[in-house]
Amino acid sequence: MTAIGLSCLKHEIALLLFFYRNLNLKVMKPFIFMVAIIATTIAACSNPQKSNAKTVISSPQSSPKEAPQNASLGAVMTHYLHLKNALASDNTKEAATASAQLHTALAELGKQLLSSAQKKAYSDISADALENAQHIADNGGNIKHQREHFQGLSEDIYDLIKAFGTSQTLYKDYCPMAKATWVSEVKDIKNPYLGKSMSTCGSVKETISKK
């Protein structure tokens, strides 16, 4: 609301008070009505900041279980792989939940003690990864859109793994039909882009061994 808008409002109220003093109550009734309607309209319409805020389902698993192991991707990987498997089995709701948890884990990762190389990687990658995770979380029911963002997210996660290392052997897979990569914990191909309809499309491009 602009300052001009405010001062006009004040003016208007002063006008109302003038009417109130000088006219009898019968004439005044519509104005009382009017004020009531305005109050409700303003209450309903002029609170955009709040309604615009995106909510993320808070993760019950991310913080206490995976206690700080000196900046490991533990929680991030758990939720990413959960998301990947949900997409591979065409489960859009589960994908949304997993992605919300991944979002929390990614944000938490930034609060851990990071080496300077990790810090650099994190600041390069996190904004994009968080945004992708947010979109997947917000689009339960629209698996096509979730998969679009999963492509970028998978590249982000791969780059994070390169910077942070991994506590388990992982595989980078590629699907030529979707022209997209993903990271998997198993050697068998379970395609998260095509789902059950073409589950085995793709191949392992790289084995990322633990370190």
Next chain:
Amino acid sequence: MTRLKTMILGGLVGAFVMIQFIQPDRNDSGQVSKQSLTALYHVPDNVTQILQQSCANCHSNNTAYPWYTHVQPVGWWMARHIRKGKAELNLDEFAGYSDRRRVSKLRSMKNQVMDGVMPLTSYTLIHRDARLSKEQKQQLVSWLDNTIDSLNQ
């Protein structure tokens, strides 16, 4: 009964008049941004025009406001759309995104346009000239494809 009707009508008309005084802030920087997409990449004229006509009202710092957006609550509704639109993608601040996010944004643009999600139907219903023809879609998507490829190298 008639008195009640008069009261309600009077109240509604009065409320309508009064909400006109609550004008949302304008999204209108009035200048061409050095951070804009068109300053960052080589964008051919036809694509620039598509971006201008179909995207920029909600995805840049310069909205062209038709007269009816000065009438409330239309203006409030519009302001909300612009705020959300700019949060997702701001063509005037494209250079401010990291390399990684630039690719992400361009990919999302491509997907949204190909899927017909953008420009929004609720928007093109009123802004008929913002609708994309098949050819325009192709031009935009192929430019996006080329740009994405060049950034991925």
